[in-house]
Amino acid sequence: MHAGDGVAAGGGADERVYHVEELTRVEGEGRLHLRVRDREVVEARLNIFEAPRYFERLVVGRTPDEVIDIVARICGICPIAYQLTAVHAFESAFGVTVDPPVRALRRLLYCGEWIESHALHVYLLHAPDFLGLPSAVELAKLDRGVVEQGLRLKRIGNDILAVVGGRPIHPVSLRVGGLYRAPRREELAKLRADLDEAVELAQATVRLVAGFEAPEFEARRLLVSLRHPDEYPMNEGRIVSSDGLDLAPQDWPLAFREEQVEGTSALHARTHAGEAYLLGPSARLELAGAALHPLAARALDDTGQAGELATNVFRSVLARAVELVQATAEARDLLDAYERPRVPSVPWRPAPGIAAWATEAPRGLLFHRYEVDEAGIVRRATIVPPTSQNQAAIEADLARFAPSVLDLPHAEATRRLEWLIRCYDPCISCAAHFLDLSLDRDGGPA
Amino acid sequence: MVTAAPPSFLPRAGLDRLIALLRDDGRRVIGPTVVDGAVAYEEIASTADLPLGWSDEQSPGRYRLVESPGPGRERAFGYTVGPASWKRYTFPPRVDIGRGRDADGTVTYEPVAPEPDALAFLGVRGCELAALRIQDRVLRDGPVADPDYVARRRAALVIAVECTVAASTCFCTSMGTGPEIARESADLVLTELDDGYLLRSGTDDGRRLEARLDPRPATDDEVAHARASVADVRRRIGDPVAVQGLPGRLQARLDHPRWAEIAERCLGCANCTLVCPTCFCTSVTQRSDLDSRDSVAVRGWDSCFSGDFAKVAGGSFRWRRQDRYRQWLTHKFSTWVDQFGAFGCVGCGRCVTWCPVGIDVREELAVIAPPAARRPLPMAAAAAPGDFTPARVERTWPETPDTTTLLLTDVDPAIAHGAPGQFVMVTRPGLPAVPISVSRYHPEGDAIELSIRAAGPATATLSSLAPGTPLGVRGPLGRGWPLEAAEGRDVIVVSGGIGLSPLRPAIDALLEDRPRYGTVRLYHGARTPNDRPHKDDLATWAARPDVEAGETVDRAGTGWTGPVGVVTHLFDAGRWDARDAVAFVCGPERMMQATVSTLEDRGLRPERIHVSMERHMECGIGLCGHCQLGRFFVCRDGPVFSRAELGDAFILEGV
C-alpha cells in the first residue's frame, strides 16, 4: 500500500492527504486521492489511470456480430454484460425477436456471470475488508472453508458460462439473432446437481455476510436500475430511479449525460440536473426487489437488514449475496424448464438508425448506443459502463465518509476509504475505455 | 478351407434387431449418425439414430450432407465416409499410458492398463476395414505391440457395409481396399439393397450373430443386384492412382519442384493427418500436479504438420511446409511400405475432402511420381523395450559449460550390459522422458554414465539433479555401433562436440579388445577448448601408443597449442589410406556431412561409414512418429545408420 503520510502542508492549515496510489482488490488500475484541509474535504477523487482503449472507436466500421466479440474485451469480469447489451441493442433496432428458449439461455448466461462476478467480489475482494485482512489468502489461513465455499460458488458460475458460452471469459456463443449453438439438454443437465449446491452456498453466503460488522454510514442517494414487471432485472426492463424516473432502456440519454470534470479530466455520468446517482445490487434490490425469486426474498428477510441496503453502502455486500441466491435459484429454474430451441438463431436484416439498450451488469446498469448504416455497419458508438456512472456518487460518498475517519490513525483511515470504494465493486478496466490517463502530479503524496 | 455359406437376406426392419442384439450382449454400438452437418461415428441406440435418407456430396475441400434423391430411398448407408474414422475408438485422441510417482525417495512407474468397453462397429466400409488392418500391422503385429490399441481392438466386433455409393474423392479401387469386402475380413458384412440387407458372416462371432437374426437365404436376384451396385461403384471411381512402383518413384523425387508449389497452397493445418484413418503419430506429454509428485503420461494425436513435431534441440528439422507435406505424402505412399509392407493409404479420400484448401493427393502423386524402379527394403532392428526401471544418481560432474555427466547406479543389469551406441529413455515424475545415449557402461557395478546437454528445461533439470535422486530408466534401446563390422579393419572415429558421448562406449570397446582391430584413429572437434567433453579420456587416448588421436577446436585463445579448425582439418594432414577402414561418426549434422564427404573422397565406401542420428530420437519405441527419417524410425531402426542406408535422407534439407 502506497499511502501518503498525511503530514500538514504549509500555510499553517491542517492539511491531510489520503492517497492510495494503486487501489487493490478492484478490477483495473485506479487511484484514491482525498485532500482534507482544516477538517474540510477539499478534494475527493477516484482517479483512473488505466490507459484508454478507445472501444467506442474500435467498433466503428464493424458489423454487429464483430461488435459483439469486440465489446466483450472491455471487461474480463463481465464480458456477457457487454455482449448482451450490444445484442439487445441491435436486435431491438433490427426488429429481431428470438425464440423463448434462446432468451432463456441468454438469461442463464447472465446468471452465470452474476454468480461468478458476485462470488469473486464477495469472497475474494471484499470479505477481507470486513475482517481487516489484506487478502483472501490470509482469510483462507483463518478459515479455509469459507474461501473454498466462495471458490466453489464462483466455479459453478463459470461452469454455466462454459457450457452455454464456451468459456467463462470472453464467451463465444452470442450473436445477433440468437446463439451460434444451443446446448443439448444433457449438457445442461450436468449442471443441475451443482446448482442445488450453489443455491445452498448462496444462502450460506447471505448468512455469512449478514454477520459482517460494517461502519455506520448513512446517506440518501439517488438510485437507478432497470425494472421488469415479471422478473428480476437483467437483460430487459425499463430504467427507473428512486425519484420516480421511468424510461425505455433506449432512452438513457434523455435522463443522463456524460460530462468531463475539470481537474480529473474523467468523464462522469450525471443526471441532466447534475446529480450523482448510484447503480448496482443495492439499487436493484431497492427499486426492483418485488421481483426477487422467493428464495432470494426469503434469504434477505431472514437477515432483518433489508432496510439498511438503501442507505448504508457498506451493506452492498449483503445485496450482492442476495443476488447470488437470485442468480443461482433462477439458473436452476431455467435449467429445469429448458427445451432446446429448434434453431439456435433466426436470420435478420440490418436497418439504418439507432441501436440502443441497457442491461444490468453485476455492478449496475450498462448502456450502449450505436448508430448503424444501411448495411448494419456501426458508424458511431457510445458505451456507458456502470463504474463511470457510479463515479460521481463514489466521490460524493468519499467526501461524506471522510470526516468519520479523520481521527483514526492515517493507515487505518486510508484502509477504510479503500474499503468504501470496494463497496461499489468498481470495474476500472471497463471504465478505462473512456477515462483519461492524465496523472494527478501535483495532487500526489507529499 | 471351410466352404462359405451362401449370403442371406435381412429385411430392412431386421437392422433394429441387429442393433438390439448387440446391445443385449452388453456392447455399445458405434455407428453412423448425423452430428453438426456431417456423418460421425457415435453410440447409437436404434436405426432411428442412423443417417436415414442422407447422402453426402464431397469434393476437394468441400462436404455437404444432402437428402437422398427419390422417394422410398431411405437408406441407412447411402453416404460414403464422414470426417471421423474408427481410429477414434481404436486409437483414441488422448489416452493415459503411464503413471509416475515419487514417494519417500522411491520412484515408481506403472503403465495404465486400458479397460475398454465392449463395442460393435456398425457400418465399416472397405477402405476402413483396410485401415483397421493397417493399424493392426503397425500397432499390434509389429515388433512392439501397443497395449492400449490391442485391448481396444480386441473389444470391438466389426460389422462392415459394402459401398453402393461413391464420393468424387474416393480412390479405394486404386489402393486395393474396396469397394468389395471379402466376408472373412469382418465379423459380418452387409450390402444394402432397397428393402433390406444381404448378409455374409466371416467369423464365428459373426455366424452366431447371423443365426440369431434368423435371416432367410438371399435370392439369386438379390445377390446379383448387390454385386452390380458394388461393381457400379468400382466403375465410377476408376483407377486414379498408379500404385505400381509408386514407393520408389516417390523416393526418387524428393527434390521435385512440385513440393514447394504445394507448400504455397498447403496450410500446414494437419487436417489431412487427423482425418486419416491410419496416421498414428503421437506425442507423449506429462500432466503433473502442482506438487509434481505424481504425473501421468498422456499420449495424444500429433501430426508431422505441427511445428513442434520435428523439433530437436536448436530448431525443427522440417521447418518448411514443403518439408512437412513431403514427409506426409512420402510416408503414406513410400516409406510406409518399407516399414510395414503395405501402403499407409487406403483411398478413403478424407484427406482430399477435409483439406480446407482442397489439395488432392491423387493429383499431386500424378505430377510428382512417374514410373521408375523399386528400391530394396531396409532392415529394421527391433528394440524390445521393458518398462521404466528405477535407478539412482550416484554423482554428477560437469563436462562442459552446458553438458553434465550423470553416473547412474542400481541400474537394471540389462541396461548396464547394453551395447555401445545404444540409448536409454530417462525420466522423473513430472518430466517428459528424454532419450539419452549411454556415454559409458560399468556393467560390473550395474552403472552407466549419461552425458546430458542442457538443451531445454527438462534436460536442464536432469543435469542439475542432486546425488541420490531416483530416476526412471528404460532401455537399452536402438541399434548401436557395428563393432563386428570393424573387426580386422582400421577404424576411424570422428566426433564433434558432445557427439563424443555416444561414441565413448565404442572407443572403450575398441581399446579393451585392441588386437582385434587395425589402426584406430580418433578425431575430435569442439567449439572451443572449454567445450571438450570427457577431457581425461581424450588425454588418455592421445597418450596411448596404439592409438592415433587428433583433436581440434573451432576457435581458441592463446592458451591452446593444439590444432584449430574444423575436424576435417585433421584429416588433411594425415596421409592414411581409408579404403579398407570403417568409420564411426557422431556430431552435429553439418559436421557429419562434411566428415562423411571427406571420408568418401578418401575412398571410404558409404556402407562402411556409420553415423548416429540420435538428435532425432523421441519416444524410444519408434511408434510416436517424431523420429522418422526417410524410411526409418530413428528410435527403432537407429540411431546408428550406415551412410548407404540413409541415402538422400542424410543430405536433403527437411526430410
Added chain:
Amino acid sequence: MPGLPLRPRVGVVKLTSCDGCQLTILDLEEELLSIVEAFDIVDFPEATSSRSSGPYDILFVEGSVSAPDQVERLAELRARSTLLVAIGACATAGGIQALRNWGEVGDWAATVYPDPSLLQVLDRVTPISDHVKVDVEVRGCPISPDQLRELLAALLAGRRPQLPDEAVCLECKRRGLTCVVVAAGATCLGPVTRSGCGAICPSFGRGCYGCFGPREQPNVASLVSRFELDGLAPDEARRRFAGINAWAEPYRDAIPRGGGARPELAAAGVPGETEAADARR
C-alpha cells in the same frame, strides 16, 4: 525449473488490458489454494492488498504497452524479475486495442474524449516483447486455464510447459469436431491460428476468430484465397484477421489499409454478416 527457489516469489501485474487473463488465475478455483501454497504471491493487486516491488522469481504481465509511463515501468519490472511471463493476447500481440494502430491516434481520441489534449498515449499499441525480453508467452484472449495450470506445474517440476505451437485444427479434430470450413463454408482462422483454446468456436459451429494468434509457418495467403472462393470480397476476407491479434505478424500484413473498419461509401453494398453466412448454408 532449475534456478527457481522451492517456493518462487510471484508477481502478477497489468498494463493495458481487460483483466481477464489475471482473472484466469483466480478462475483456477480448485487449485487456487494449492497455488498460493506452492508459490509465494508477493504482488497481485487485483487479489491482495499486500504489495511488493519485487524482486520476483516469476512475474506475470498482462496487457499491452500503450502509454509512455508503461515503457519505463516495464523496464523496471523486467530488471526485478528472473522469469517474465507475458499472459494473453494484449501482452503477446497488443490485443484488441492494437486495432487503433491503423488509425491516427489523435483522431481517435477526439471521437471518444471531449478534450483529448490531456491524454498521454503512445502512437502505437505494442506487445511487451517489443520493449523487454520475454521468457514465456502464454497466448490467448483470454489465456486458457489449462495452459496456465500446465505452466505452473511445469515451473514447479522444472520442465518445459506443453504450450504446443500447432494449428487449432489439431484440437478441433482431437475433439472430433467437424471442420466448419469444409462442411459449412465458415470463415475459420483455425488453420493459421495457434491452439490452446480447445477449439471452442468450431464446437459452437462458428469459425475461429484468432484469439490465440498466428501459429508458426501460417499460410495466411492460401486461407484468404479459400475465403474468397467461398464468396467473400478480397478485403472482406482479409478483414477477418483484424481482430484480437491484429498486430501479430503475419495477420498484420493481411489486413487491408483501413484496418478492420469498413469504409463508409463501400459499406452500402455489404450485406449483414449473419445474412451472408446464412445464405451460404
Added chain:
Amino acid sequence: MDVSGTIGAFHGSPFVAGLAPSERRRLAALAVRRTAEPGDVLLHEDAPTTHLGIVVDGRVALRLQVPGRGSITVLTVEPGDVFGWSALVPPYRSTSTVVAVERTEAIVFDAVALRAALDEDDGLAASLYPRVLRSVARRLEATRMQLLDVFGREVDAAW
C-alpha cells in the same frame, strides 16, 4: 637441418608435388629454411606480408586480435600447408598474425622475389597460383563451417 635437408623437405612437400622439374628448381632457388620457437611471430596482422611459407614440421597459429577478447586463434596450419598467401594478393598485407605454437620448421619465400619470379615466368605462375588458391579455398570452406557454429549453444534453457 642443413641446406639439403631444406631442399629435401621442400621437394617432399605436397605443395610442390606435380610441379615441373624446372619450376621446382626455380622455386627451390628462392626457398629459405626457417626455424621458429613457440611464440615466435612469423607474420604480423596488417603488416606487409614479407614471405609465403610452407610448414614442414610443427604447427603455426593464425591469430586475430579482437578488442576485449584478446588474441583468438582462428586456424592452425599443419605440415604441408601454407601461410602468408597474402604475399601474392594485393595489398600484400597479412590478414592474421602467424605465431609458432610448437617448434616449427618452415620453408619461406621472400614475397618480393616470389612475385618478381611469377611476373617473369608465366609457366611458374600458372602452376603455383592454383596451388595457393586451393589452399585458400579449403580454408574458406572450413571458415564457413566455423561460421555455422555447428556446436552452437542455441540452447533455449529458458523456455
